[in-house]
Amino acid sequence: MRERSPIADVVGEHIQLRNAGGGNLKGLCPFHDEKSPSFNVTPARGYYYCFGCAEGGDVITFVRKIENLSFSEAVERLAQRAGIQLRYEQGGYVPGREQGERVRLIEAHRAAAEFYAEQLATPDAAPGRRFLSERGFERVDAERFGVGYAPAGWEALSRHLMARGFTSQELIKGGLSREGRRGPIDRFRGRLVWPIRDITGDVIGFGARKLLDSDDGPKYLNTPESPIYHKSSVLYGVDLAKREIARRSQAVIVEGYTDVMACHLAGVPTAVATCGTSFGEEHIKVLRRLLLDQAEFRGEVIFTFDGDSAGQKAALRAFQDEQKFVTQTFVAVQPDGLDPCDLRVKQGDAAVRDLIASREPLFAFAIRSVISRFDLTTNEGRLGALDAVAPVVASIKDPGLRKTYVVDLDRWLGFMDEGFVIQRVQQAIGQGGQGGQGGQPGQHGQSGQHGHPGHPGQRGQSGQYGQSGQRGQSGHDRQGFPPGRGGPYGRQQGRGYGGPDQGRQYGAPGPERQHGGPGQGREQADPVAMLEAEALKLAVQRPALLGPEFDALGGEAFIRPEHAALYGVIVAVGGTASGGPGGQEWVERLLGAAGDELRPALTRFAVEEPRVEAGGEERYAAAVLARLLETAVGRSVTQIKARLQRLNPVEEQQEYNRLFGELVALEQQRRVLRERAAGA
Numbered sequence: 001m002r003e004r005s006p007i008a009d010v011v012g013e014h015i016q017l018r019n020a021g022g023g024n025l026k027g028l029c030p031f032h033d034e035k036s037p038s039f040n041v042t043p044a045r046g047y048y049y050c051f052g053c054a055e056g057g058d059v060i061t062f063v064r065k066i067e068n069l070s071f072s073e074a075v076e077r078l079a080q081r082a083g084i085q086l087r088y089e090q091g092g093y094v095p096g097r098e099q100g101e102r103v104r105l106i107e108a109h110r111a112a113a114e115f116y117a118e119q120l121a122t123p124d125a126a127p128g129r130r131f132l133s134e135r136g137f138e139r140v141d142a143e144r145f146g147v148g149y150a151p152a153g154w155e156a157l158s159r160h161l162m163a164r165g166f167t168s169q170e171l172i173k174g175g176l177s178r179e180g181r182r183g184p185i186d187r188f189r190g191r192l193v194w195p196i197r198d199i200t201g202d203v204i205g206f207g208a209r210k211l212l213d214s215d216d217g218p219k220y221l222n223t224p225e226s227p228i229y230h231k232s233s234v235l236y237g238v239d240l241a242k243r244e245i246a247r248r249s250q251a252v253i254v255e256g257y258t259d260v261m262a263c264h265l266a267g268v269p270t271a272v273a274t275c276g277t278s279f280g281e282e283h284i285k286v287l288r289r290l291l292l293d294q295a296e297f298r299g300e301v302i303f304t305f306d307g308d309s310a311g312q313k314a315a316l317r318a319f320q321d322e323q324k325f326v327t328q329t330f331v332a333v334q335p336d337g338l339d340p341c342d343l344r345v346k347q348g349d350a351a352v353r354d355l356i357a358s359r360e361p362l363f364a365f366a367i368r369s370v371i372s373r374f375d376l377t378t379n380e381g382r383l384g385a386l387d388a389v390a391p392v393v394a395s396i397k398d399p400g401l402r403k404t405y406v407v408d409l410d411r412w413l414g415f416m417d418e419g420f421v422i423q424r425v426q427q428a429i430g431q432g433g434q435g436g437q438g439g440q441p442g443q444h445g446q447s448g449q450h451g452h453p454g455h456p457g458q459r460g461q462s463g464q465y466g467q468s469g470q471r472g473q474s475g476h477d478r479q480g481f482p483p484g485r486g487g488p489y490g491r492q493q494g495r496g497y498g499g500p501d502q503g504r505q506y507g508a509p510g511p512e513r514q515h516g517g518p519g520q521g522r523e524q525a526d527p528v529a530m531l532e533a534e535a536l537k538l539a540v541q542r543p544a545l546l547g548p549e550f551d552a553l554g555g556e557a558f559i560r561p562e563h564a565a566l567y568g569v570i571v572a573v574g575g576t577a578s579g580g581p582g583g584q585e586w587v588e589r590l591l592g593a594a595g596d597e598l599r600p601a602l603t604r605f606a607v608e609e610p611r612v613e614a615g616g617e618e619r620y621a622a623a624v625l626a627r628l629l630e631t632a633v634g635r636s637v638t639q640i641k642a643r644l645q646r647l648n649p650v651e652e653q654q655e656y657n658r659l660f661g662e663l664v665a666l667e668q669q670r671r672v673l674r675e676r677a678a679g680a
Contacts, residue, residue, distance in 0.1 A: 073100030116148025249299030543579025551575035
């Protein structure tokens with residue numbers, strides 16, 4: 001199953017992945033909210049690991065967690081994706097009713113979507129075809145988006161699906177049917193229907209628009225919450241738009257199904273819409289992962305709203321969430337109030353593209369929307385507008401951007417007195433505006449990772465760098481690693497290390513190592529523990545580089561109990577000498593021998609790349625082994641010196657001489673190992 005489901009492909013259906021070097025890929029973690037990518041995928045070994053929240057595992061684990069499935073359901077999901085027919089050990093194909101709940105509901109929705117699409121060609125669906133035609137959509141457009149028609153009868157879909165083997169309980173639980181007096185009845189009747197798909201392309205629900213005045217229901221009716229449909233995190237069209245969103249670093253938020261269709265057909269393939277709910281935090285998380293939303297001013301999110309008061313209110317609601325993005329946010333409003341669908345019908349495809357191109361920053365639109373409610377020809381109106389908009393400006397977290405809008409606000413209101421406007425905004429901050437706390441560099445978003453867009457390079461406490469590395473004795477740096485790269489955790493380009501509380505691993509060149517996972521703080525504070533971790537990474541990923549010398553180290557070479565336990569697991573399965581070149585099979589052997597407590601650390605070491613440059617693997621592994629042995633010998637030297645200090649060289653001469661001889665031999669061994677590490 002794992003071989004037929006490449007982990008990069010499966011994970012890539014949910015988040016945008018980019019090259020992280022060393023064969024690794026990285027993206028924003030789908031399991032916790034973060035500003036910089038710490039989620040790493042290693043396709044060669046088939047594992048992922050997040051250095052921010054310590055989630056990790058193989059492709060089955062990922063599917064289980066991302067879709068909240070049991071192990072068997074995740075296997076079924078992957079089998080379905082790969083076109084594999086599963087058999088149970090008891091023999092025979094799995095009966096439909098024994099399959100996982102999610103798989104069954106997905107299959108029912110797929111069958112329902114096919115049924116609705118077929119019905120669109122029937123005579124009864126003429127009002128639906130007319131509705132589409134009036135909005136500029138042809139038959140081929142309806143087929144592209146899967147638009148269908150729900151028959152007006154009470155049980156047409158329910159009977160069809162039950163004849164296909166689905167139970168009434170499944171239809172009701174999935175929101176396709178409702179409980180009737182004599183069994184299930186269709187939820188959607190006499191309506192035009194759009195299938196709503198998740199990010200992987202599976203149908204998970206429907207949106208239905210009424211066609212006849214005799215229908216006394218709401219204009220739009222959507223699938224209710226179900227085990228597979230959660231409207232707060234669903235974006236209509238995301239399955240079609242995700243690749244273009246990632247490629248263009250742009251997402252366009254529209255209000256309805258027909259608007260999504262119109263945008264895509266007009267050449268704006270990054271359009272998506274919410275499904276019966278307002279745009280919220282869960283939608284933001286989905287888009288951020290697709291945008292790889294980490295770099296200031298690199299991408300953009302564009303909201304389209306009507307130009308009326310309702311549209312302005314929607315823009316102000318969006319303003320509240322704007323600063324949860326790192327990328328820029330804009331608003332595109334058609335002055336005559338036309339939505340993208342109507343605009344395409346009346347003015348053509350180019351007008352839709354022009355609408356998106358005419359976007360303006362969301363901050364500016366929100367401020368102007370408030371100002372527009374006041375009469376700026378009077379002093380009273382200008383002062384009222386200033387006091388009304390001051391809290392909006394005060395809520396801008398970035399101080400530089402806030403000051404820029406203060407200058408604009410003074411000009412828009414006509415005071416020509418920046419000091420006065422600044423004073424009113426400062427008063428708003430003191431009365432509860434968000435700008436006071438949030439205005440400090442590095443406090444945008446979580447953990448102070450970045451400043452606000454427009455201020456690249458700003459960092460809060462958790463992102464600061466330490467002092468530049470200084471050399472120690474014998475040509476080694478502060479950690480005792482060989483010169484050049486600064487050892488296994490070499491401080492590239494003069495970077496030092498900050499300490500356990502600074503949230504950054506030593507010398508990490510990129511954001512993929514900004515986050516220390518649980519239990520990694522002590523490792524960052526202890527160079528020896530970091531050296532042990534580097535040796536274990538090599539043993540897990542490239543065992544052939546270490547071989548018998550690593551296997552002969554002994555568990556006492558590791559000071560951290562977790563590291564010693566992991567070393568024991570490696571030895572227990574035959575040692576690195578039996579691991580060959582490594583790869584997924586070797587990692588699976590190790591995971592099979594490890595207990596639950598050790599598996600997260602093993603997964604981490606299977607994903608986190610060693611600090612080795614291409615072509616220098618053997619020298620690097622030799623240096624790590626030599627330094628690890630040198631460190632172990634150094635501990636023995638310290639112990640013997642302590643024992644010698646407690647002995648009387650006259651009264652306990654024999655024991656003293658024996659220990660002194662051991663000390664001389666160990667010191668000689670340590671010098672040899674140090675030279676090996678330096679020359680490797």
